[in-house]
Amino acid sequence: MPEGPSISVVCPLYNEEGNVTDLVSRVTAIMEAQPGRPSYEVVLVNDGSRDRTLEIARSLARRDAHVVIVNLSRNFGHQIAATAGLDIARGDAVVLMDGDLQDPPELIGAFLERWREGYDVVYAVRRSRRGESAFKVLTAKWFYRITRRLTNVSIPVDAGDFRLMSRRVVDALGQTREKHRFLRGLVSWVGYRQIGIEYDRDRRLSGKTKYPIGKMLGFALDGITSFSEIPLRFATYFGFFVSVFAFVYALVVIGLKIAHRNTPGYTSTMVAILFLGGVQLITVGILGEYVGRIYDQVKARPLYFVDSIESASSSYTAGASALGSAPISYAAATARSETSSPP
Numbered sequence: 001m002p003e004g005p006s007i008s009v010v011c012p013l014y015n016e017e018g019n020v021t022d023l024v025s026r027v028t029a030i031m032e033a034q035p036g037r038p039s040y041e042v043v044l045v046n047d048g049s050r051d052r053t054l055e056i057a058r059s060l061a062r063r064d065a066h067v068v069i070v071n072l073s074r075n076f077g078h079q080i081a082a083t084a085g086l087d088i089a090r091g092d093a094v095v096l097m098d099g100d101l102q103d104p105p106e107l108i109g110a111f112l113e114r115w116r117e118g119y120d121v122v123y124a125v126r127r128s129r130r131g132e133s134a135f136k137v138l139t140a141k142w143f144y145r146i147t148r149r150l151t152n153v154s155i156p157v158d159a160g161d162f163r164l165m166s167r168r169v170v171d172a173l174g175q176t177r178e179k180h181r182f183l184r185g186l187v188s189w190v191g192y193r194q195i196g197i198e199y200d201r202d203r204r205l206s207g208k209t210k211y212p213i214g215k216m217l218g219f220a221l222d223g224i225t226s227f228s229e230i231p232l233r234f235a236t237y238f239g240f241f242v243s244v245f246a247f248v249y250a251l252v253v254i255g256l257k258i259a260h261r262n263t264p265g266y267t268s269t270m271v272a273i274l275f276l277g278g279v280q281l282i283t284v285g286i287l288g289e290y291v292g293r294i295y296d297q298v299k300a301r302p303l304y305f306v307d308s309i310e311s312a313s314s315s316y317t318a319g320a321s322a323l324g325s326a327p328i329s330y331a332a333a334t335a336r337s338e339t340s341s342p343p
């Protein structure tokens, strides 16, 4: 292929053995049916799967030169895997979608239409969700609304990571190398012309969700802490309010002492200790959330390592070309890690 593909479809995959084949065939069918037959690539990011995902992806890549496999060195998590895919994708427009077919590939046509109209980001808004527990739907709903209240950039409600991004948005994202990535927030933060289109979210084709409650909470915290100082301010205000109260109460206690009216007050002592202790733990906890993230960021480790990039297409055989197109620090770090041999 002399010139790069113009559309990339990026799918992070973690233990999706039951979905890869259908995923690729549905995406292929959509891409082949596009008016003008744009060139395309399907970038499958294997995020350290422990099932047969990689094996199946390889057999697909052997048969179809449009398929590119980015095999990460271990499981790095959804947001990082997606980032790896975006770094390596070369399209003029890049579609990011889940690998479990909850995001219907059929929407890509509508994405492309909006992109041709001049939009830089076309994101899919979930009108409904099928096959997900009431608990998941409810927590997701709260999650979107709470992050919206707490963050400084306006992140669209009920939109996941299923979206199309223009080359300049992907390049801009590539320059943000923060570790606790909240991609949809970063995309909003980048700006340019963005628009949402509604769709009905399907149930997972096979397998089960990789976002149990603990991970969902972690993700929510990443989203809020990456884009908001409001919790810190809350900690300050809350601490301030309680100190004023405690100070006034201390004066009262001293006054009573002077007037010799103090009764041996076990209850009041305990209440004060417990309350102040609780407030301190909350505020220290909030600080800790930020400090931990600062610590992670300061270590400045690369976001991920690539084990191999595999494709039947000749433009990918060296792997180097793909890495060369990846942005700055990442490219250098990964290239080093790949070429350095043990002493």
Ligand code: UDP
Pocket (backbone or CB within 6 Å): 011, 012, 013, 014, 015, 016, 047, 075, 076, 077, 078, 081, 097, 098, 099, 100, 102, 208, 209, 210, 211
């Ligand atoms: N995923 C990944 N790495 C992980 C967890 C998930 O690449 O550590 C992928 C997963 O294979 C899927 C997408 O991220 O393609 C979304 O995950 P999932 O469907 O489990 O999330 P949900 O749709 O339930 O929120």
Ligand code: MG
Pocket (backbone or CB within 6 Å): 098, 100, 102, 204, 209
């Ligand atoms: Mg899913």
